Amino acid sequence: MSLMVSAIGQGLLWAVLGVGLFLTFRILDFADMTVEGTFPLGAATCVAAISNGMSPLVATLLAFIVGSLAGLITGLLYTKGHIPILLAGILVMTACYSVNLRIMGRANVSLLGKATLFKNHFLEGLPQYFDSVFLGTLVMVVVTGIVIYFLQTQLGQGFIATGDNQTMARSLGINTDNMKIMGLMVSNGLIAFGGALVAQNNGYADVNMGIGIIVIALASIIIGEVAFGDLTLNQRLVAVTLGSILYRFVLLIVLKLGFNANDLNLLSAIVLALCMMLPVFKQAFNFKHILKRGLDTND
Amino acid sequence: MTKPLLQLKDVVLKVNRHTPEEIKILDHLNLTINAGDFITVLGSNGAGKSTLFNAIGGDLTIDSGQILLNGRDIAHDSVEKRTRFLSRVFQDPKLGTAPRMTVAENLLLAERRGQRRGLLPRRLNKQLAHFKKITATMHNGLDQRLTTATGNLSGGQRQALSFLMATLKRPELLLLDEHTAALDPQTSQDLMHLTNERVQDQNLTCLMITHHLEDALTYGNRLIVLHHGQVTFDVAGAEKAALTTEKLYSFFAEIE
Numbered sequence: 001m002s003l004m005v006s007a008i009g010q011g012l013l014w015a016v017l018g019v020g021l022f023l024t025f026r027i028l029d030f031a032d033m034t035v036e037g038t039f040p041l042g043a044a045t046c047v048a049a050i051s052n053g054m055s056p057l058v059a060t061l062l063a064f065i066v067g068s069l070a071g072l073i074t075g076l077l078y079t080k081g082h083i084p085i086l087l088a089g090i091l092v093m094t095a096c097y098s099v100n101l102r103i104m105g106r107a108n109v110s111l112l113g114k115a116t117l118f119k120n121h122f123l124e125g126l127p128q129y130f131d132s133v134f135l136g137t138l139v140m141v142v143v144t145g146i147v148i149y150f151l152q153t154q155l156g157q158g159f160i161a162t163g164d165n166q167t168m169a170r171s172l173g174i175n176t177d178n179m180k181i182m183g184l185m186v187s188n189g190l191i192a193f194g195g196a197l198v199a200q201n202n203g204y205a206d207v208n209m210g211i212g213i214i215v216i217a218l219a220s221i222i223i224g225e226v227a228f229g230d231l232t233l234n235q236r237l238v239a240v241t242l243g244s245i246l247y248r249f250v251l252l253i254v255l256k257l258g259f260n261a262n263d264l265n266l267l268s269a270i271v272l273a274l275c276m277m278l279p280v281f282k283q284a285f286n287f288k289h290i291l292k293r294g295l296d297t298n299d
Numbered sequence: 300m301t302k303p304l305l306q307l308k309d310v311v312l313k314v315n316r317h318t319p320e321e322i323k324i325l326d327h328l329n330l331t332i333n334a335g336d337f338i339t340v341l342g343s344n345g346a347g348k349s350t351l352f353n354a355i356g357g358d359l360t361i362d363s364g365q366i367l368l369n370g371r372d373i374a375h376d377s378v379e380k381r382t383r384f385l386s387r388v389f390q391d392p393k394l395g396t397a398p399r400m401t402v403a404e405n406l407l408l409a410e411r412r413g414q415r416r417g418l419l420p421r422r423l424n425k426q427l428a429h430f431k432k433i434t435a436t437m438h439n440g441l442d443q444r445l446t447t448a449t450g451n452l453s454g455g456q457r458q459a460l461s462f463l464m465a466t467l468k469r470p471e472l473l474l475l476d477e478h479t480a481a482l483d484p485q486t487s488q489d490l491m492h493l494t495n496e497r498v499q500d501q502n503l504t505c506l507m508i509t510h511h512l513e514d515a516l517t518y519g520n521r522l523i524v525l526h527h528g529q530v531t532f533d534v535a536g537a538e539k540a541a542l543t544t545e546k547l548y549s550f551f552a553e554i555e
Contacts, residue, residue, distance in 0.1 A: 154416035157400075161408050164397035167389070171356075172464075173382035173413035 005129040007252050011220075011245030012136025013197050016143055017213065018220030018240035020190030023147070025221060026236070028163040028183045033089030034074045035191045035217060037096025038067040040210040042192025043199035044100040047109045050200075056117045060196040067192020068185040070096060075181030093210075100207050107207045116200035132201055139197065140241045143190065148234050159183060160233075191217070212265040215272050220244035222275045247271070303367075304504050305332040305355070305472055310364035312347075312354055312528075324350040325361070326528035332472070332506065336535075337498050339515040340508045341547070342525035343555075348508045351525065352474050355506075357381045368471075383413035386470035388461050388478040395461025398450030402441060402460060405449055406430050409464035437463060437493065455486035462490065466497055473498070475507040479514075491518065512544045526554050 017039070024032040042063035049059035070092055077088035101107065118124075123131040150156045161169040162179040169176050191213070199205040224236065224243025231239055247268075254267050312325040324347050332338065342348045353359040355366065357378040366374045368384060389395055396405050407423055407430075427445065434442040437459045441452075449457055458478060465473060475494065479487040495518050498505050509515050515522055522539050524532035531554060534542065 149420075150418070152421055153418045154411060154421055155418055157404065157408055157421050158416045160400060161397045164399050165394070167394045168397055169408075170378050171382060171387050171389075171395075172408055172411070173379045174408075174416070175377075175379045 002128055003252060004249075005127075005133060007248040008245055009129045009132030009136055011248040012140055012241065013132050013201055014194065014216060014248075015136065015140050015220060015241040015244035016194040016197065017191055017217040018224070018244050019140075019143055019147060019237060020187045020194065021214070021217040022221055022237065022240055023183050023187040023190075025218065027151075027160055028180060030085045031089075031214070032071075032074065032184060032187060033086060033214060034070055034092045034096075034184070034188055035089075036210045036213050037093035037100075038070045038188040038192045038210075039195040039198075039213040040100050040205065040207055041070055041096050041103075042067045042195030043205035043209060044103040044109075044195075044207070045192070046196035047111055047199050047205035048103050048105075050111060050114050050116065051109065056115050056119075056200060060117060060193065060200070063196035064189040064193040067195070068189030070192070071184035071186070071188030072181060074188070075184040078184070079177040079180055096210075097207065104205060104207065108204060110204045111200065112203060116203070117197070118200055135197070144237050144241065148237055151233065212268060215265070215268050216247070219247045219268060219272045219275070222272060223247050223250075226275050226278055302334050303331045304334040304336075304369065306330070306365070306367040307351075307355075308365040308367065310354060310366065311362045312350060312359060313362050316362070324528055325354060327364070328529055330523070330530050330533075332504060334504055335502055336521050337503070337505045337519035338507070338521045338523055339519045340506055340523055340525060341510075341512070341515050342508075343551075346525040347528040348525050349476060350528075352387070352476055352506070352508070355381075355472070355474065356385060356387060379413075384471035385474065386412060386465040386468075386472075387474045387476065388458070388465045390477040390480050392454045392457040392461065392481055395464065396449040396452075396457050399448055401446050401448055402434070402452070403427060403430050403445040405460060405464060406434075406467060409467045412468045412470075433463065433467070434460075439489070455482050455490070458482060458486075459490055459493065462494060462497075466501065466503065469501060469503070471504060473503050473505040475505065477508050477510065480510065494518075512547055516542055516544065516547070524550070524554075 017035070021032070021035060024030060045066045046059045046063040049062055050056055054062070074088050074092045077083045077091060078085045081088070083091070117135060118131050123134060126134060151160060158169065158174040159179050159182065161172070161174060162176045166176050195209070220240050220243040222243070223246050224239035227243060227246060228235070228239045250271055251264065251267070255261070259267060307328055307330045310325050310328045311323055313321055313323050315321050328347070328351070340348055350359060354361050357376060361374055364374070365372050373381060397408070403423060403426070407421055407426060410426070430445055431442050434445065439456055439459055441456055441460060444452065444456070449460060452460065458481070462478060479490045482490060491514060497503070507519065520539065521533070521535035522542065523530050532550060
């Protein structure tokens with residue numbers, strides 16, 4: 001039972017990554033590798049700020065701002081520097097590694113004995129693991145709510161149009177470069193925010209904690225879509241959180257099967273690959289079905 | 300009626316700049332577009348028709364010359380800024396609409412063409428009745444599909460929607476780049492009729508590229524021919540009305 005609660009709590013805490021990546025991967029329609037650098041960047045910023053006496057809440061918000069600055073750099077390299085988005089993301093991700101080491105001073109910094117968002121009277125009074133469930137739910141309701149509102153504004157519609165048809169967006173006076181930069185900033189801000197939450201939950205930040213982050217974030221998006229099928233845009237954003245929780249259950253199951261935590265990245269990649277190939281499998285299945293029917297009627 | 304809306308003065312636009320393959324696509328082109336003109340644009344492939352549109356729209360920067368809108372040089376304004384006065388319909392139906400957004404959402408986007416987009420709610424529902432009414436004027440079932448993603452429309456419906464979007468917020472200048480060329484003959488004719496109707500009703504100033512000589516003769520009050528990046532033929536009014544396809548063919552044979 002407590003394992004289930006833990007999985008739900010982890011799923012909720014990590015779900016903000018899925019929503020962040022949704023903005024670039026699903027709406028702007030490209031894969032942004034920056035997130036592998038901004039996740040530990042957010043964690044490092046938050047941990048360093050708390051270690052220097054900043055309040056956990058301010059430190060977490062600072063992580064958002066620093067993450068969005070990394071997104072700004074990727075956006076400028078991409079739109080103004082005409083560097084392909086994949087490479088622009090990899091450049092900033094690589095640079096972030098050094099920046100993170102600078103921020104923390106060493107590869108791993110513990111929050112042992114320091115204040116975090118989880119160390120307050122109310123959350124510590126809850127049963128084990130319910131602190132992440134509570135905080136995660138709160139964060140996801142607020143973040144998903146804000147993103148849903150934003151996407152229904154005039155600006156948000158221009159943002160969606162940019163990812164959907166750039167030529168058309170430009171011909172309607174939408175500054176597509178600005179839209180992409182904005183999307184990358186908010187997306188990476190949210191990812192760094194997630195990094196700050198996870199670091200406080202784990203009690204440390206590690207310079208290597210970004211490896212495989214894009215896979216985890218994608219998994220929440222894709223599993224949500226695969227599990228719930230045809231949805232409206234707003235429903236899909238909610239499905240990301242549910243997908244993130246489902247993903248944690250999948251991990252729980254494979255760990256129960258005897259794999260250990262070192263196998264997680266391999267398993268995550270396999271789970272994501274299978275989910276993304278599902279349409280191909282479906283088509284192959286239908287194809288056989290049609291062939292068979294064709295034979296029957298033509299006999 | 301004869302106030303110049305847009306003037307192109309001595310416009311030069313080169314491609315492959317500073318290389319041995321440098322070509323002048325627009326070669327000291329001069330053109331004055333008066334308010335209320337409906338100009339059909341003819342010319343062979345490579346004559347510079349699409350480049351002319353891209354120069355006016357801002358997708359391509361001109362090398363020298365002036366583009367004056369109501370007397371103000373806009374040659375260095377961004378594409379986004381120019382959409383305040385300009386709207387376009389492209390040849391490819393896919394280019395004019397956002398495929399994953401619904402018909403109504405597309406119309407809503409077009410309604411704010413060239414205007415600031417802020418953090419205010421989009422207010423789609425308030426406009427639905429209005430959108431239903433204007434899409435009904437297209438007579439192609441578009442009004443029944445307001446909540447359909449445009450990617451699921453037929454090419455004809457998409458292009459009619461693109462055209463509607465381009466004229467929803469009245470443009471000072473409308474650029475139609477062979478906007479009926481990708482459609483079947485009947486749908487193409489329907490859209491041409493609609494185009495003509497709307498341009499007349501709203502008294503729009505419009506440039507229309509076409510390869511259809513009949514269309515070029517039937518529609519509009521003025522006809523120009525582009526050749527090697529220059530306007531080589533420019534007739535209006537009664538002179539245009541007196542033109543025939545034979546005369547045009549013999550003219551084309553002359554300049555080739």
